[in-house]
Amino acid sequence: MRYFTYIAEQSFKTSETGERLFYLGGPWKRPYIIPDAETEDRLYWKQVWMLRFTLGSMIVGQPFLFLLYPQIMSEPYWFVVYLVAVMAITWVISRIVFARDLSRLERAPAPLKQHSFYSQMAQKHSRRALSFGFLGSLAFVVGGIWIWSAKGNLAVAVTSIVLFGLCAFAWGYALLLKMQSGISSAEPETAQQS
Numbered sequence: 001m002r003y004f005t006y007i008a009e010q011s012f013k014t015s016e017t018g019e020r021l022f023y024l025g026g027p028w029k030r031p032y033i034i035p036d037a038e039t040e041d042r043l044y045w046k047q048v049w050m051l052r053f054t055l056g057s058m059i060v061g062q063p064f065l066f067l068l069y070p071q072i073m074s075e076p077y078w079f080v081v082y083l084v085a086v087m088a089i090t091w092v093i094s095r096i097v098f099a100r101d102l103s104r105l106e107r108a109p110a111p112l113k114q115h116s117f118y119s120q121m122a123q124k125h126s127r128r129a130l131s132f133g134f135l136g137s138l139a140f141v142v143g144g145i146w147i148w149s150a151k152g153n154l155a156v157a158v159t160s161i162v163l164f165g166l167c168a169f170a171w172g173y174a175l176l177l178k179m180q181s182g183i184s185s186a187e188p189e190t191a192q193q194s
Contacts, residue, residue, distance in 0.1 A: 004055065008047040012040065013112055013120050021108060024098060027117045032105040043101055050097050054090050076155035083159060115177070118170065122178035130178055133171035140164035 013021045013031065021031035022043050034040045071078045111117070122130065144160030147153065 004048050004051045007051055007055070008044060009124065010121070011047055012044065013117060015108065015112065016116065019108070021112070022105070023111075024094065024102070027114065028111060030107045030109070030111055032102055033108055034105070039101065039105070043098070046097050046101070050094060054093060058086065073153060073156060076153055079153055079155040079159075083155070114173075118174045119177050119181070121170070121174040122181065125174070125178075127175065127178055130171055130175040134168055134175055137164045137168035137171055141168060 011023045012034075013023065015021055015033075020034040020040055022034050022040070023029065023031045034043065065082075066073050069078070072082045073079065112120075125133075140160050141164045144157045144164065147160065148157035
């Protein structure tokens with residue numbers, strides 16, 4: 001599915017000196033320096049399959065889990081337990097999947113500057129894709145505000161507002177950089193998609 005490859009591609013950036021970088025954990029962490037195309041391809045496909053397993057399981061499994069255990073969505077305590085469990089399981093799986101490769105890689109001395117990180121995101125995506133990401137994230141922020149105002153599960157509301165607020169910032173900043181640069185289309189597709 002293109003959905004998972006699209007997300008996996010966000011983990012790979014290029015430094016100012018031309019080194020390829022692999023981010024595991026977000027733009028604020030020091031990335032790993034990728035020494036060659038073979039390593040990048042291996043990391044890329046591991047990231048794709050990890051996303052297919054973890055995110056795919058959540059997409060398919062959550063509705064059934066919420067039907068069987070409705071207290072996860074109605075009681076803040078159980079939602080927090082669920083959220084922490086999902087984050088812990090995802091963290092453990094990613095450490096297991098990438099342990100062998102990452103133990104051999106050098107870390108960059110610092111993460112890319114935010115401007116550079118999001119400029120590469122802007123170059124990679126069309127204005128339409130960036131707009132959809134921004135508006136979709138804002139919709140979830142509005143949903144969180146609605147849950148909060150309707151006296152729903154406060155943990156769900158705050159998580160939605162904070163998580164998707166950060167996503168809206170990222171998509172919005174990349175969109176702003178895209179509009180300022182005058183780049184009208186995404187970069188050509190990379191060899192990773194072959």
